[in-house]
Amino acid sequence: MMLMKRRDFLKAGAAAGALAALYGCAGMGKASGHVVVVGGGYGGATAAKYLRMWSQGGVQVTLVERNPTFVSCPMSNLVVGGTRSMEEITVSYDGLKNTWGVRIIQDDVLAVDPAKRSLRLAKGGELSYDRLVLSPGIEFMWDEIPGLDSTAAQSAILHAWKAGPQTVALRKQLEEMKNGGVYALSIPKAPYRCPPGPYERACLVANYFKQKKPKSKVIILDANEEVVSKKGLFTKAWTDLYKDIVEYRPNSEVKDVDVASKTAILEFDKFKADVLNVVPPHRAGDVATRSGIKLINDRWVDIDWLSMESTSTPGVHVLGDAIFPAPTMPKSGHMANQHGKLAAAAILNLLSGDRPSPTPVLMNTCYSFVDAKNAIHVASVHQYDPATKVVQPVQGAGGVSAARNEIEGKVALGWARNIWADMLT
Amino acid sequence: MKLLPAVAGLGLLAATGFTQAADPNLARNLAATCANCHGTNGKAVPGAGLDALNGIDKAKTLQKLADFRSGAKPASIMHQIVKGYTDEQLDLIATYLAAQK
Numbered sequence: 001m002m003l004m005k006r007r008d009f010l011k012a013g014a015a016a017g018a019l020a021a022l023y024g025c026a027g028m029g030k031a032s033g034h035v036v037v038v039g040g041g042y043g044g045a046t047a048a049k050y051l052r053m054w055s056q057g058g059v060q061v062t063l064v065e066r067n068p069t070f071v072s073c074p075m076s077n078l079v080v081g082g083t084r085s086m087e088e089i090t091v092s093y094d095g096l097k098n099t100w101g102v103r104i105i106q107d108d109v110l111a112v113d114p115a116k117r118s119l120r121l122a123k124g125g126e127l128s129y130d131r132l133v134l135s136p137g138i139e140f141m142w143d144e145i146p147g148l149d150s151t152a153a154q155s156a157i158l159h160a161w162k163a164g165p166q167t168v169a170l171r172k173q174l175e176e177m178k179n180g181g182v183y184a185l186s187i188p189k190a191p192y193r194c195p196p197g198p199y200e201r202a203c204l205v206a207n208y209f210k211q212k213k214p215k216s217k218v219i220i221l222d223a224n225e226e227v228v229s230k231k232g233l234f235t236k237a238w239t240d241l242y243k244d245i246v247e248y249r250p251n252s253e254v255k256d257v258d259v260a261s262k263t264a265i266l267e268f269d270k271f272k273a274d275v276l277n278v279v280p281p282h283r284a285g286d287v288a289t290r291s292g293i294k295l296i297n298d299r300w301v302d303i304d305w306l307s308m309e310s311t312s313t314p315g316v317h318v319l320g321d322a323i324f325p326a327p328t329m330p331k332s333g334h335m336a337n338q339h340g341k342l343a344a345a346a347i348l349n350l351l352s353g354d355r356p357s358p359t360p361v362l363m364n365t366c367y368s369f370v371d372a373k374n375a376i377h378v379a380s381v382h383q384y385d386p387a388t389k390v391v392q393p394v395q396g397a398g399g400v401s402a403a404r405n406e407i408e409g410k411v412a413l414g415w416a417r418n419i420w421a422d423m424l425t
Numbered sequence: 426m427k428l429l430p431a432v433a434g435l436g437l438l439a440a441t442g443f444t445q446a447a448d449p450n451l452a453r454n455l456a457a458t459c460a461n462c463h464g465t466n467g468k469a470v471p472g473a474g475l476d477a478l479n480g481i482d483k484a485k486t487l488q489k490l491a492d493f494r495s496g497a498k499p500a501s502i503m504h505q506i507v508k509g510y511t512d513e514q515l516d517l518i519a520t521y522l523a524a525q526k
């Protein structure tokens with residue numbers, strides 16, 4: 001088999017160029033053509049690798065990503081909480097390039113012209129494609145919190161909801177905060193990226209305060225009427241572990257901020273903090289919302305669940321947080337990875353003149369840490385239903401952990417290493 | 426396995442049986458849903474604490490999955506995951522993974 005040959009070849013120490021040449025004349029799979037992937041996060045990196053792997057190199061793949069390395073949002077709350085480092089959540093794109101022969105361009109995609117099947121790059125130039133994959137993640141709706149609508153405001157009041165410099169900066173603010181200070185975290189109305197993520201962050205900041213600044217408080221200002229994910233398990237962690245530290249306030253939508261005084265402005269109330277962490281409402285990444293692709297609620301891309309292809313724009317497949325999700329489907333890295341595989345399989349069928357598989361299955365798991373060692377999970381499995389044309393959750397499958405436990409703390413770290421390898425190595 | 430009420434009774438099992446023959450990549454695609462934890466093609470990252478599933482006798486894997494379903498094999502999560510797949514789907518997955526070197 002081609003793949004085995006390729007492995008042997010690698011062992012023999014072949015250069016990347018020779019590998020590409022080998023791919024070029026593979027001729028094993030039927031699929032051929034050029035696929036451009038925008039965004040090397042959980043969805044896009046997975047799609048890029050699986051397109052190369054499953055076509056045995058028959059399909060050319062170009063990945064455009066603005067950042068030089070992959071920095072994971074999952075596990076970034078451990079960096080905020082001070083028990084892990086940025087290096088531990090950063091992975092290089094070299095595996096995609098050298099092992100899988102993905103061409104990587106570090107640049108920003110400005111806009112797509114689906115009629116011409118091409119896209120425009122910030123540094124200049126155009127790229128044309130046979131099929132396009134967009135996995136741009138999210139963009140914040142700054143106009144919903146007017147006081148945050150400037151670069152200066154955004155570097156004082158952080159979101160840290162995209163891993164990278166914001167993660168480091170939030171950690172620094174927490175370290176500089178005095179013992180007895182108040183950290184307030186504002187959560188937007190669902191749907192938002194990673195339903196359990198904010199509650200995990202509250203736990204891990206509280207864990208840090210408990211060890212190092214025990215007089216301090218964590219105040220959760222939740223726009224939702226109750227805890228959105230793993231409610232029982234998070235509530236129990238707050239009462240068992242962080243009784244005098246965490247305070248949860250439902251129905252507390254932050255409408256604006258006063259940057260100078262670090263004050264969150266709610267509808268009838270104000271709240272002053274020492275460290276104010278506002279996660280603004282979000283929508284699909286700009287490249288998806290600026291390309292004339294059909295959106296739902298002006299925010300999320302409407303897709304066909306058999307192929308992840310836009311319902312309005314042929315040839316454009318959209319993955320991950322940017323899409324309008326199926327019932328009970330979270331915006332998660334695990335799910336974006338599964339979208340990437342569904343899209344890769346469908347694209348290869350389409351490029352060889354076949355229809356996409358009529359029975360796709362997707363599954364999700366989100367692990368959350370409640371302290372440095374103990375974790376909890378929520379899982380679900382989703383099967384395609386031809387009657388509604390949507391992937392629907394399987395009743396009786398999935399669920400949450402019985403209780404927080406250290407075994408799942410280890411599994412969560414193992415999950416991260418395996419999913420990063422599944423995307424990038 | 427049961428879908429939510431909205432989709433109950435559409436005979437997904439039968440549908441799966443039909444497409445199994447029609448879709449040569451079904452086993453590959455289904456097995457890829459396990460890769461997030463067990464590694465690409467079942468080749469888990471060594472030392473990361475999750476079991477590799479590649480090259481394991483199909484009957485062995487199916488027995489473990491059945492034991493997760495029944496509760497005979499204790500699990501943190503697998504008992505919840507197996508219930509989302511039909512027996513035919515698990516059979517396809519186990520067959521595919523057994524063939525991975």
Ligand SMILES: Cc1cc2nc3c(=O)[nH]c(=O)nc-3n(C[C@H](O)[C@H](O)[C@H](O)COP(=O)(O)OP(=O)(O)OC[C@H]3O[C@@H](n4cnc5c(N)ncnc54)[C@H](O)[C@@H]3O)c2cc1C
Pocket residue numbers: 038039040041042043044064065066067072073074075076077107108109110135136137138160161162163193194197285286287319320321322331332333334335336365366367368
């Ligand atoms: C604190 C936190 C914790 C989380 N924990 C978990 C967890 O434990 N488990 C889990 O499954 N999920 C978790 N998530 C959610 C997960 O991070 C997202 O769901 C996932 O990243 C979505 O993948 P994506 O491909 O849609 O977007 P991303 O992973 O954000 O990737 C988008 C990429 O596209 C690039 N990009 C965007 N636009 C352009 C452009 N125009 N040109 C070039 N490049 C562009 C970006 O730079 C980025 O790299 C967490 C999220 C947060 C914030």
